[in-house]
Amino acid sequence: MNLRERRIEGEWEQLQTLAAANPGIFVAIERVPGEFHVTFANSPAWIRETGEPHVRAEHVLRYVFPRYYPTLPLDAYFMRPVFHPNVDQENGFACLWHEYRPGLTIIDAVQITRSIMAHRCVNQDPAHCMQPGAYVVYELDIPSMIIPACCSPALPAPRSGRRLRITPTLPEE
Numbered sequence: 001m002n003l004r005e006r007r008i009e010g011e012w013e014q015l016q017t018l019a020a021a022n023p024g025i026f027v028a029i030e031r032v033p034g035e036f037h038v039t040f041a042n043s044p045a046w047i048r049e050t051g052e053p054h055v056r057a058e059h060v061l062r063y064v065f066p067r068y069y070p071t072l073p074l075d076a077y078f079m080r081p082v083f084h085p086n087v088d089q090e091n092g093f094a095c096l097w098h099e100y101r102p103g104l105t106i107i108d109a110v111q112i113t114r115s116i117m118a119h120r121c122v123n124q125d126p127a128h129c130m131q132p133g134a135y136v137v138y139e140l141d142i143p144s145m146i147i148p149a150c151c152s153p154a155l156p157a158p159r160s161g162r163r164l165r166i167t168p169t170l171p172e173e
């Protein structure tokens with residue numbers, strides 16, 4: 001087993017432990033080659049399918065491990081894109097990492113994803129902004145997760161009120 005395979009195996013074990021400790025948040029987890037599929041409940045996020053944004057509480061994500069993981073970061077894709085500046089409305093790609101380090105894990109990705117859903121964190125660098133109109137929606141209450149000791153994340157969970165609500169300056173065309 002190579003480094004990538006060992007690391008993904010360890011990530012899967014951590015995700016299973018996290019899901020077992022939080023049955024009200026994790027509806028389902030599935031492992032397919034190179035990806036984890038996670039269905040979250042009780043995780044409200046703004047959705048803009050047609051018309052005005054509205055809130056939905058259940059979301060399905062694909063966490064994709066690139067060929068050179070953990071040197072390169074895992075990617076996250078919402079199956080139904082959420083209304084957030086750092087989520088691509090077309091393909092659901094979520095920009096999770098401001099500064100990626102190989103020590104970051106699926107636990108960090110899950111915490112950041114849920115913070116994105118609740119609008120608790122936003123990367124305001126214009127290069128990471130895919131939905132500028134999403135800066136106008138407001139933070140949502142989201143239930144906290146129990147993080148078992150064996151699954152401690154490398155990053156602290158983003159807390160409410162730790163980001164500025166400013167409109168980024170977009171590059172001129």
